[in-house]
Amino acid sequence: MNMLAQEEKKPKRKAIGDKLRFEVFKRDQFKCQYCGKAAPDVVLHVDHINPVSKGGKNDILNLITSCVNCNSGKSDRLLTDNTVLEKQRKMLEELDERRKQLKMMLDWREELKGFDGEVVNSVAQYIEEKLHPAKINDLGMSNIARWLKKFELSELLQAIDDLNPITTKTGEQDLEAMFNSIPKVANFNRKGEAEKSACYIRGILRNRISYVDYQKSLHWLTQAIEQGVDVEDLKDLAKEVKNWTQFREAMEGILNG
Numbered sequence: 001m002n003m004l005a006q007e008e009k010k011p012k013r014k015a016i017g018d019k020l021r022f023e024v025f026k027r028d029q030f031k032c033q034y035c036g037k038a039a040p041d042v043v044l045h046v047d048h049i050n051p052v053s054k055g056g057k058n059d060i061l062n063l064i065t066s067c068v069n070c071n072s073g074k075s076d077r078l079l080t081d082n083t084v085l086e087k088q089r090k091m092l093e094e095l096d097e098r099r100k101q102l103k104m105m106l107d108w109r110e111e112l113k114g115f116d117g118e119v120v121n122s123v124a125q126y127i128e129e130k131l132h133p134a135k136i137n138d139l140g141m142s143n144i145a146r147w148l149k150k151f152e153l154s155e156l157l158q159a160i161d162d163l164n165p166i167t168t169k170t171g172e173q174d175l176e177a178m179f180n181s182i183p184k185v186a187n188f189n190r191k192g193e194a195e196k197s198a199c200y201i202r203g204i205l206r207n208r209i210s211y212v213d214y215q216k217s218l219h220w221l222t223q224a225i226e227q228g229v230d231v232e233d234l235k236d237l238a239k240e241v242k243n244w245t246q247f248r249e250a251m252e253g254i255l256n257g
């Protein structure tokens, strides 16, 4: 939109990339967060909550979806531009923007469709049972689909089982916060698993070689497992090395290469 024109005048303002804009729109479900109007009925902007002039950053937490009308700073500028040419240029930009936003929305829908719908649905059901009477919307579904790309199904289900109650200020269960904490719990569990395996492998080392730096070995092994190195390969390594130096060199190779 007219963001381009602004950039020319104020080179300090960094453009918000399409990817980040898409993330903000998705989070806000393609709705102006001030008046609730949605694309494609209105043209949406990404607005800074804390303005750039006051040090606001292009951080997703500082960005919000706003329609043209609600984004008053920019509408002021629009009003002062009254040459026909300028208006035409703006209309063209607006058209282009609408097209872009429509495409983003379609991409978003495609993204939803492309996932293994059945798995997503069953996870959603499982969560709804746990977080009764919460209902998971489209955005929630796309979150679950994203989590399924990062975690195994079993890891996700475990995390849902392990969810801790989170309460609001009024003492009610904050189901949304609990929902959002699922990937954190899964991550936490995964870390726990990595450390358990690392401890086990360190045990092998300890039985085989005379000197072992307990802390370093645990740290390196945990790190390697978290980076995706196969636990079985690390066990084999622990069974093969003849001394601490060999183990250290091998681990340095794994972690740096």
Ligand SMILES: [Zn+2]
Residues within 6 Å of the ligand: 032, 033, 034, 035, 036, 037, 066, 067, 068, 069, 070, 071
């Ligand atoms: Zn609005």
